[in-house]
Amino acid sequence: MKIERTVALVAAMALLVPALSFAGGRSESGGPTQYTIEVTGSTSVSPLMESFAETYSAAHPHVSINVSGTGSGDGITGANTGVAELGMSSRSLRPTELGFGLDVLTVAIDAIAVIVHPDNPVSGLSRDQVRQIYTGEITNWNQVGGPDRPIAVVSREPGSGTRGAFEEVVDFVDRLVSGAIEFDGTGGVRASVAGNLNAIGYISLGSITHEVKALDIEGVAATGANVTSGAYTIARPFLVLYRQEKTASETDRFLEWMVSPEAQAIVERNYVRIN
Amino acid sequence: MNHGDSKLCAPTDARATLDDRDRLPCEFPGQAARPEYAMSSSTRIIVDRSLRHIFRIVSFFSVIALAAMVIFVFAQGLGPFFFPTAPSIAVVLENIPSARINGSLYENHRRAIPLDPEASYLTIEFPLSGTPTRISLPLYRNVEDPGRSIEFPPELQDYLSSPEHLSYTLSFPGSLPGLEPRIHINIPEPPYSFRSFITGREWRPVYRKMYGIFPMIIATLLSALGAVLVGAPVALLSCVLIAEFLPPRLSAAVTGAIELLAGIPSVVYGFFGLMIVVPGIQRLFGSASGSSIAAAIAILSLMILPTIVTIGVTALRSVPATLREASLALGATKMQTAWCVVCTSAKSGLVTGVVLGTARALGETMAVILVAGNSPQIPVSLVSSVRTLTATIALEMGYSAGRHNEMLFSIGIILFLLIFLLNGVIMRLRGKMHTEVSS
Secondary structure (H helix, E strand, O other), X not given: OHHHHHXXXXXXXXXXXXXXXXXXXXXXXOOOOOEEEXXXXXXXXHHHHHHHHHHHHHHOOOEEEEXXXXXXXXXXXXXXXXXXXXXXXXXOOOHHHHOEOOEEEEEEEEEEEEEEOOOOOOOEEOHHHHHHHHHOOOOEHHHHOOOOOEOEEEEEOOOOHHHHHHHHHHOOOOOOOOOOEEEOOHHHHHHHHHOOOOEEEEEEHHHOOOOOEEOEEOOEOOOHHHHHHOOOOOEEEEEEEEOOOXXXXXXXXXXXXXXXXXXXXXXXXXXXXXX | OXXXXXXXXXXXXXXXXXXXXXXXXXXXXXXXXXXXXXXXXXXXXXXXXXXXXXXXXXXXXXXXXXXXXXXXXHHHHHHXXXXXXOOOOEEEEEOOOEEEEXXXXXXXXXXXXXXXXXXXXXXXXXXXXOEEEEEEEEEOOOOOOHHHOEOOOHHHOOOEEEEEOOEEEEEOOOOOOOXXXXXXXXXXXXXXXXXXXXXXXXXXXXXXXXXOOHHHHHHHHHHHHHHHHHHHHXXXXXXXXXXXXXXXXXXXXXXXXXXXXXXXXXXXXXXXXXXXXXXXXXXXXXXXXXXXXXXXXHHHHHHHHHHHHHHHHHHHHOOOHHHHHHHHHOOOOHHHHHHHHHHHHOHHHHHXXXXXXXXXHHHOOHHHHHHHEOOXXXXXXXXXXXXXXXXXXXXXXXXXXXXXXXXXXHHHHXXXXXXXXXXXXXXXXXXXXXXXXXX
16 A cells, blocks of 8 residues: 555655646846736726836846736735736825835826717717716716717726716716726727727727827816826826835936836827826 | 547447447457557557546646635625624724723733723723823613714714714824824625625725615616627627628638637727727717727627627527528528527527526626726716726725625625626526427
């Protein structure tokens, strides 16, 4: 019996050990100073962070930056627990999250554009009208000068940074009309609006494509210039969260670089630079 | 080692167990007549027993994995119903470099400062634009309404705001814009009642901290039920056609196609639904949007087809040919034989197929997220936007924190219970049918 047990145990180990060691395995190629910065969080900040990562890694080949867009909540929790060195958030921290004592760096300002199908004749709304549409007081496009069609309200899911910021700025916190369509991620909202003539949605200004049309709010177009001048008010900061005492020197340098003129020039392509 | 050969001397008696085979390795005729069988009987016993231990160890690990998962989900998901989110009220200072809270000095403290749970007052002393300021707030032990466990005097009302339920913020004018001194007071959420979780109609987890999942339970059950009502009859009829009426070659082709359907990733079904079914429903009903329970039912009924058909066809094919022959010999038509003899004998397998199809419909996530609209409301019509339990977990896991996150695990528990229930049903039905057949 003893021999069999030993044989079996060894065989089982031989099967399991390589499988388990995959989890901890990390290749150490490319020189001794190779460093990987893990960045996780908001799906709205991710595109900007990816352009940052691309430019920064090109100039600093020994630093690789892994960006994963999972959500603002995840970014804040990740930075708090140390799962990721840097967290991204597209909304200000909530009262309980402020208690984590994280360091916060604002890397850009982003406008939230209210979008409709390109064939929708409505080109602008007042902020009150937007609120009434999202709380269900306005249900037909003809109430805001459009054709006689029902309005399909498209929103982000609860907890989304974009949704939190939008509800706060437009002032209908947690009063979204029931029956609204909810999607996770900027892409989902954009695709849903692009495919439905009745739909209204909201996404980051930097993620607008020709598939959708951004509405003027109070007669002001959603553009970077109008956000800078303060005329377009539906805007929120893009935050990077970290713990000063725990970040590596490579990460500190990357953080410094993000507010440098070179990085802010990248910001300016789609978002609003910080001053 | 030549494992392939060991089965050659397996006993023909099906009742013999693996142990019998170990003990009686060479008592079968033909063994001696095989010179290519090189392994000695003692080596083979060792190999066989070792293999048996390997099987045991490997299955032990899968049991451990399952147990770990159940324990993890339950440990995370039960917390909100038994514990408050924090043991006591906590204070967070923002842009206040130095403050004295209930007598203790905090310098450059940014983390939450928990108060003594027994404290009956909250006193904060800090310099406000140069002048020392003292705020004293009485605390009450209010279990019924924790929002009232702190009282703000009228002179503070101008500075007070409540960004979310059970959180209060005092913002004072500061010298620099964006650097206003702020004091955040976070009252812990009390344990959430399980009843309000199950029967609550409002899912407003972020600001209002309401975690009612009743609309999602209804949506999950209705969409699964709808999918079974639409999909199961189609699937069962296809089973009968494939197993009983199609010529063998065509039947094999159709079975292959349906098995291919089972292998398509669910997100592809969802994409098809989003591009074809959703606009179709919008046009058909003239509703604001086609993302609705009707779209979910349409896609789910398509998705459960392969599950039911595969299991059903296997069940029908395993009905002994002698039964069919007897029925035909007695003068029954092929149709009568298929319905009255084959389907009746394979009832247990067909029901298993339908129940597993239901389980698939209950658990499907990705495709449903894309087509159902995801609004946590009780559906009032076929074009209502609805959200299922699994969709809620998938949509919000990355965005949630604290109790909101734990509540998603609680939803996981509800899903576990639903599946347990369904498995219970399947076992009872099977038991019942077996007794019917044997009696």
